[in-house]
Amino acid sequence: MNAEARKAHILKCAKKLFAEHGYYKTQISDIIREAKIARGTVYQYFENKDDLFVTLLENFYADWEKAVALNLKEIDLDKISAKQYIFYRIKNTLKFLQSDRDLCSIVLRMGVGLHKDFDLLIQRFEAKILNLIASDLELGIRYGNVRTDINIELASNLIAGALFRLSYHYFVYKKGVHIDLDAITTQIVNIIIPGIFVERKKKS
Amino acid sequence: MNAEARKAHILKCAKKLFAEHGYYKTQISDIIREAKIARGTVYQYFENKDDLFVTLLENFYADWEKAVALNLKEIDLDKISAKQYIFYRIKNTLKFLQSDRDLCSIVLRMGVGLHKDFDLLIQRFEAKILNLIASDLELGIRYGNVRTDINIELASNLIAGALFRLSYHYFVYKKGVHIDLDAITTQIVNIIIPGIFVERKKKS
Amino acid sequence: MNAEARKAHILKCAKKLFAEHGYYKTQISDIIREAKIARGTVYQYFENKDDLFVTLLENFYADWEKAVALNLKEIDLDKISAKQYIFYRIKNTLKFLQSDRDLCSIVLRMGVGLHKDFDLLIQRFEAKILNLIASDLELGIRYGNVRTDINIELASNLIAGALFRLSYHYFVYKKGVHIDLDAITTQIVNIIIPGIFVERKKKS
């Protein structure tokens, strides 16, 4: 196996383990066992464990950049509708993330990266929110407010993801900035409801 | 300080540090320095570091359960419209998450839990996606397809969050299950577009 | 409970635990749980854990001295045979050791004082030696060399105890001193055999 190939091999094995057990629970010992190489060999190709992990992430981002650039080149803006454009963009984003489950797991870190035990606990919480949203949607369907062709599993994950990210963005990332909860909620509702709700002829 | 108060004090200090540096980068030494107590005192109130962390999470979930139960009691379903109901629900969810920034940071784990260095790298990726979405939205506004009253910062976080969660849900969590990317993308587009796009009189 | 009684109570509880789990595996926590007293109370009566243990041992030795002195006073050397004297002495020694099983266990430390696991391992070895001696005795009985009225269990423990102590005495305690193994073995054989072997009329 030549240098290039060996480096790639190590990366692949490490990626799998990082995705499964997180950065801290993955030991060099695990990686060399998985890759069937000697302990010292890792350090021939990577400065240290950090470098190995960072290389993984950077490869991911480089791939992402390339994928986006490629996608943009393929689009002929004059020939497709805005809706088709959006469809195309979203599909390509999903396709990219789908192409490497391990990296997706690492980068999106939802329920990974800590102990298995912690993850389970966190997933329990997320499952609760998802259920709550799902039951609200079902309620809406029964009452005739929500469109019957909605995929509830998808819609509740979509809404939960949106709420989680917005919470993180406004409450953690932009800490200290004053937040007008009513204004934000109104915006969220305005964006989500039209796509979820049954269209009423008048005075909706 | 009585037992109850001391335990709460330790939890508070630990929470802050876990939120800031993640589980693994937070040492017992850090916690006792922050809490100004002796090493052994932590172990008087918690079995071990895990227990401390799990207690934090479990408290959070218990609080969440209580908050949801309380909110549901307050709602008089007959008196409010479906839209008002949604508004109320979303606002309360956000309010709850806003009430404890540290726990929000721990539980939503977006860019937390690993090294500062790794987090920055991951945030860079997320920022790129957010920018991409934002520029698409701006493009849409310029072309007259997207509503001009959309808050771009909010909308792009909403969409990114939705896409991240859906990717995680379908590609990581439901690994192995066959996924029809076109169908999923269509659903996503159908939900998001009505709230984002300018309503066209005909043939939109 | 007055001071005297409380001190005795603590000693009794500690003795039981030391006998069962050894010095190191017995924690102050165990003692105060057993004695149903507060942590600090132990230190009102004893300087430290060592002191507690040493007090136990010293009480034992003081009792032993008293018992021996008492026994000697009771004997009227002129009235009993040498054999009766030996009988009396041995019986009293055994009686004393029997009177306090916990202290006996602590002081004789055979298979106690370390982990349960270690003890089991050591007992396994001792059991093997005992079995070996017992089977030799049975062999001797079959061949008509050993007295049939011998209690094999007792005799093998007696012989094993003798050999263990002599080994310890000559090989550990008197380390460095030259040992003539043949001479010692001859002595041991000369002492043990007459009591074990069948008396032959001639040419034994």
Next chain:
Amino acid sequence: MNAEARKAHILKCAKKLFAEHGYYKTQISDIIREAKIARGTVYQYFENKDDLFVTLLENFYADWEKAVALNLKEIDLDKISAKQYIFYRIKNTLKFLQSDRDLCSIVLRMGVGLHKDFDLLIQRFEAKILNLIASDLELGIRYGNVRTDINIELASNLIAGALFRLSYHYFVYKKGVHIDLDAITTQIVNIIIPGIFVERKKKS
């Protein structure tokens, strides 16, 4: 130094220290200082401190088994007298225990395994019993009851060892079982006296 040799080297150093200071008072730090190796090296060869100690014991037992098997093979039962057989057996047992003073010290645990301080205390007690027995023997010699060719040091250790083991066996190990002290003492006396006492022509 190859793996085999290094493991043996660690075992040897640990054995020496365990024999000298007991299991608990021997720290990993002591072992690595003695063996002139790094802390981590111990854990390359042994799971933990327990494993190190248990390995020592198990090696000892394995050696013992081998030694016994070998000895039995060497004996030609038809060619030696019963007395010679006993002599041979006892001598080999002693020889084996003599061959490894440290392990002998660990396994026989007489005055080892606790603090030096405790050991001294316990040895003081044992010395008292030994002296008592010795003085009884001297008394017997003066009165013409005990054989003059008896080695008093050896005989008193033999008797003490026998009594200690029997006490431990009947009072600690077989706790709960009813013990007939007179019967036991009679047996002991019957076994010991013939080898110690001067043979009387008549009316013994």
Next chain:
DNA sequence: GATGAATGAGTCTTCATTCAT
């Protein structure tokens, strides 16, 4: 005297990294 929360020195153990072969 009794209490038990607080203390912190002392230990074991882990694991990323090095380096001689």
Next chain:
DNA sequence: CATGAATGAAGACTCATTCAT
């Protein structure tokens, strides 16, 4: 280049002892 034994800094946890109430 590959190897894997050796390293030792770092970190979690224990538990005898103290002391304010």
